[in-house]
Amino acid sequence: xxxxxxxxxxxxxxxxxxxxxxxxxxxxxxxxxxxxxxxxxxxxxxxxxxxxxxxxxxxxxxxxxxxxxxxxxxxxxxxxxxxxxxxxxxxxxxxxxxxxxxxxxxxxxxxxxxxxxxxxxxxxxxxxxxxxxxxxxxxxxxxxxxxxxxxxxxxxxxxxxxxxxxxxxxxxxxxxxxxxxxxxxxxxxxxxxxxxxxxxxxxxxxxxxxxxxxxxxxxxxxxxxxxxxxxxxx
DNA sequence: TAAATTTGACCATT
DNA sequence: AATGGTCAAATTTA
Numbered sequence: 001x002x003x004x005x006x007x008x009x010x011x012x013x014x015x016x017x018x019x020x021x022x023x024x025x026x027x028x029x030x031x032x033x034x035x036x037x038x039x040x041x042x043x044x045x046x047x048x049x050x051x052x053x054x055x056x057x058x059x060x061x062x063x064x065x066x067x068x069x070x071x072x073x074x075x076x077x078x079x080x081x082x083x084x085x086x087x088x089x090x091x092x093x094x095x096x097x098x099x100x101x102x103x104x105x106x107x108x109x110x111x112x113x114x115x116x117x118x119x120x121x122x123x124x125x126x127x128x129x130x131x132x133x134x135x136x137x138x139x140x141x142x143x144x145x146x147x148x149x150x151x152x153x154x155x156x157x158x159x160x161x162x163x164x165x166x167x168x169x170x171x172x173x174x175x176x177x178x179x180x181x182x183x184x185x186x187x188x189x190x191x192x193x194x195x196x197x198x199x200x201x202x203x204x205x206x207x208x209x210x211x212x213x214x215x216x217x218x219x220x221x222x223x224x225x226x227x228x229x230x231x232x233x234x
Numbered sequence: 235t236a237a238a239t240t241t242g243a244c245c246a247t248t
Numbered sequence: 249a250a251t252g253g254t255c256a257a258a259t260t261t262a
Contacts, residue, residue: 086239101253105238117253121255239260248251 024191070130076120077126082134084116112136152159 078084088101097120104112113132120126 085237087256090252093251095254099252103254212235235262237261240258242255244252244253244255246251246253248249 069134077128106136110136
């Protein structure tokens with residue numbers, strides 16, 4: 001089971017990060033579907049961590065209609081300052097995981113217009129889009145000693161052991177060097193799965209080497225989990 | 235049994 | 249026609 005999940009993780013990364021041939025993508029897609037079914041059978045036995053991990057905040061911006069929009073990539077999509085009520089779920093083309101739609105629990109009785117979309121990107125990372133601000137009263141906030149986790153996260157397929165919230169790809173070769181179990185990569189060789197990399201200062205502590213030959217095609221890339229600083233533009 | 239979630243239908247936009 | 253956002257009845261959960 002662990003092995004299956006591991007493979008799924010690698011395959012998902014390959015699909016998301018692209019830049020391989022259509023034939024390989026198709027093969028990966030088929031394998032991914034099979035594996036996700038197996039992995040999905042043990043869903044709902046893991047809760048999101050309460051502790052806040054670092055997250056990638058995209059600067060707040062106001063869209064064309066002057067509506068507050070904020071996006072972030074995080075391993076903990078459900079903040080505990082507000083309560084959310086799920087009102088929809090969709091399969092989005094090109095996405096492996098479903099997208100879930102939430103509105104503030106107090107949208108009806110208090111007219112709070114805050115909404116949230118949660119798009120799972122990898123087994124442990126979520127792209128969260130907030131629109132609108134909470135206008136609901138403080139009655140929705142929680143006490144400090146309340147350690148229960150918001151149950152509205154139950155749709156999440158799986159949250160793997162905590163990793164820093166970014167997943168990167170770089171071409172293997174001489175663009176990086178190894179020093180005492182850490183890899184250093186030139187930032188202009190890095191691609192992210194979420195957007196254009198603006199700047200980076202980081203090291204890697206886990207590498208998923210995917211430089212194998214599948215279907216006669218060499219796949220020369222690695223997917224890494226790292227720590228450090230990243231700036232990403234969407 | 236009230237509240238939250240699931241899920242296919244419905245609708246707007248492109 | 250395809251896609252993504254929302255509705256709401258059915259179902260599940262606490």
